[in-house]
Amino acid sequence: MTDAVVPAARVLVVEDDRELGPLLLRLFRGAGYEPDLAADGQAGLHLALTRRYDAMILDRGLPAVEGLDLLGRLRKSGVDVPALVLTALGTTADRVTGLDSGAEDYLVKPFEVDELLARVRVLLRRRSTTAGEQLPVGRATFDLIARTVTDPDGSVVALSGRESDLLRLLAQHPGRAFTREQILTRVFPDATGVALVDTYVHYLRRKLGPAVVATVRGVGYRLGAG
Template sequence: MTRVLVVEDDRELGELLVRAFGNAGYTTDLAGDGQAGLHRALTRGYDLLILDRGLPAIEGLDLLARLRRSGVQAPALMLTALGTVADRVAGLDGGAEDYVVKPFDLDELLARVRVLLRRPPAPAGHVIAVGTAEFDLITRTVHAEDGTATTLSGRESDLLRLFAEHPSRVFSRREITARVFPESGTDTLADTYVHYLRRKLGAAVVTTVRGTGYRLGRL
């Protein structure tokens, strides 16, 4: 049974989400503040976390950071009224796999949840090579040859994994969207996340093949 934790201080909204996820077949718990969410996530096993950002006791991004440091790797979706580009980037860079702004469409939210739950688990050999670096799929951390460690967001990790598992293949923007961002109606997310990877790991990590798409570069 798929288990979902919703951390939301708006009780009416939280109960609506619990009912919606229950109707979709998920076992769902509700926590009303960040401290309660932290306790539940650390003491019970969940397959997905739905987190507000403006939470009492522990703010949503701080909550997610504490959970990641404690080894909780369940995918997280930020569900919040903070919707500027800077807010979205902060949420994704802070470790969230997806970011949905309130008010939202419930059917779209459920679709995004299904996408996150379909993400492949890290394989038994969860460290793969990216050029001269090592990429840990569980911690989503790239360890460079010089000892530098860089942690990626969920979507950045998914994109780098796609390239790293097919190092000689060129992926079109449409292929990247279908594999990494299937809920998106536009191919521009491929360009955006290639930019994010280059910003974190260096411009050479992804090579642009003019007129075709992208492939793994080097570190």
């Protein structure tokens, strides 16, 4: 059996304040997370739609796309990353509006660093215990947090981050075929050239067997029998 290394949680920070944004980036890095920073709502929306995150911290008063509007668009698109709204708007009505818009938590500025980190840990614990963190891949089980695939006999295969992201996309939509262009946009947004998709399909087949990803002629790829 292979011992898998659990990766650091990925956190998206959407904050337009030129001082607070970089400060939060350093804070999360220092706490052992892998954070990304978006300085406006449009950039935050793009990152959240094209990359996988374990938690999101966002301001309400964002340029380009307002924070709660951003969150509403993500929820309508099926993005369920746990979100904490970090804002100066602290009335009861503001909190209720934020939570009703799809946020899991709401913290008012100014805030204590220890409290923010504690609330993020709660978000991550909730996410790691939800049933959606394990997906079937044929007769095997794919653990989204540990990025491992466990066979019925108990053997474990560890995946790289990109291998895991590709398998996650296919496993979350088991009956759907994706074009190579769609996979490139969703899994490898910073890359160019669909040949990279073929490369990672090859990696998954080599690790998990040739049937794990099925080729759909004239379309692209879908989850196979595993």
